[in-house]
Amino acid sequence: MVNDRAVVVVDASGLGAGERSDVERAITDILGEEEGVSEVRVAMMADKVHRRIIAVGSGKGGVGKSTLTTNLAVALQRMGMKVGVVDADVYGPSQPKLLATEGQKPRAENDKLIPIESKYGVPVLSMGHLVKPAQALAWRGPMAGNALSQLVDADWGDTELLLIDLPPGTGDVQLSMLQKHKPDGAVLVSTPQDLALIDAARAGQLFEQGKVPIIGLVENMAGYQCPHCGETSDPFGSGGFEKVADSIDLPFLGRIPLTLDIRKAGDSGEPVAASDSEQGDAFRAIAAKIADWLAQEPA
Numbered sequence: 001m002v003n004d005r006a007v008v009v010v011d012a013s014g015l016g017a018g019e020r021s022d023v024e025r026a027i028t029d030i031l032g033e034e035e036g037v038s039e040v041r042v043a044m045m046a047d048k049v050h051r052r053i054i055a056v057g058s059g060k061g062g063v064g065k066s067t068l069t070t071n072l073a074v075a076l077q078r079m080g081m082k083v084g085v086v087d088a089d090v091y092g093p094s095q096p097k098l099l100a101t102e103g104q105k106p107r108a109e110n111d112k113l114i115p116i117e118s119k120y121g122v123p124v125l126s127m128g129h130l131v132k133p134a135q136a137l138a139w140r141g142p143m144a145g146n147a148l149s150q151l152v153d154a155d156w157g158d159t160e161l162l163l164i165d166l167p168p169g170t171g172d173v174q175l176s177m178l179q180k181h182k183p184d185g186a187v188l189v190s191t192p193q194d195l196a197l198i199d200a201a202r203a204g205q206l207f208e209q210g211k212v213p214i215i216g217l218v219e220n221m222a223g224y225q226c227p228h229c230g231e232t233s234d235p236f237g238s239g240g241f242e243k244v245a246d247s248i249d250l251p252f253l254g255r256i257p258l259t260l261d262i263r264k265a266g267d268s269g270e271p272v273a274a275s276d277s278e279q280g281d282a283f284r285a286i287a288a289k290i291a292d293w294l295a296q297e298p299a
């Protein structure tokens with residue numbers, strides 16, 4: 001006590017942003033009731049978390065970058081990592097739907113957004129939580145860049161890994177990310193079609209120029225698995241990406257089949273990696289490679 005002021009120092013290491021403010025509120029409420037206390041001050045101390053950022057990028061849209069980001073985050077969370085997702089796809093945010101947080105609005109405290117807790121233990125922030133999609137369409141360079149900063153500089157608490165779901169291509173958001181929030185590594189995703197491969201190579205160049213190590217390439221929608229007979233066919237060809245990965249000397253992280261289940265799971269906000277399904281295994285195998293990469297890279 002200092003005169004009639006109660007000062008409490010709390011070791012908040014390991015608590016998420018929401019838990020920290022709950023503890024702070026509880027202490028303030030309880031001590032505020034005490035006789036002789038006119039003011040309560042709570043100082044939250046925590047070990048600084050060393051947070052790493054991995055960007056998930058693609059050359060063109062619709063190749064499954066958001067689906068991959070969600071499932072990798074859920075898979076890594078289930079492996080024991082504290083993972084958050086930033087949906088930097090300012091112009092077409094899909095993480096609110098994929099992580100079943102649609103319609104929720106993040107709170108702000110001390111000028112920082114508090115990420116939304118999804119039911120999968122993966123906190124998430126998206127422009128889709130803040131504005132209507134049509135509003136963001138009018139944004140140009142600096143506004144889109146500032147929007148990204150708000151999301152990345154939010155109060156991520158004890159989150160140790162942020163996966164950033166980038167917009168497709170090499171526009172303003174990507175440049176702003178390289179300048180202000182340089183990722184520790186990048187994962188590139190593409191479908192097996194030739195055009196997509198060429199575009200992915202372009203996205204790769206952006207990271208290389210920005211001196212961001214490329215962790216590896218993921219081939220999505222590789223082979224269609226028939227839900228009736230289980231047979232796999234290759235509407236877009238297969239293996240092309242692996243060859244590209246080889247020819248440009250980048251690790252190939254894995255292949256995700258095109259399945260009805262993955263599409264339905266995305267639409268209903270129930271990522272396949274959240275269950276022990278065969279579909280989830282493909283994402284888990286890639287997540288394991290990313291975890292290996294993180295373990296090898298000096299933090």
Ligand SMILES: Nc1ncnc2c1ncn2[C@@H]1O[C@H](COP(=O)(O)OP(=O)(O)OP(=O)(O)O)[C@@H](O)[C@H]1O
Binds near residue numbers: 060065067094168
């Ligand atoms: N392996 C897959 N099997 C079946 N459907 C898939 C698969 N991967 C993604 N999809 C579906 O394809 C569509 C596009 O996927 P997604 O939104 O993840 O792509 P994106 O590259 O992030 O797109 P955008 O450029 O619009 O952000 C979604 O309907 C998604 O459910």
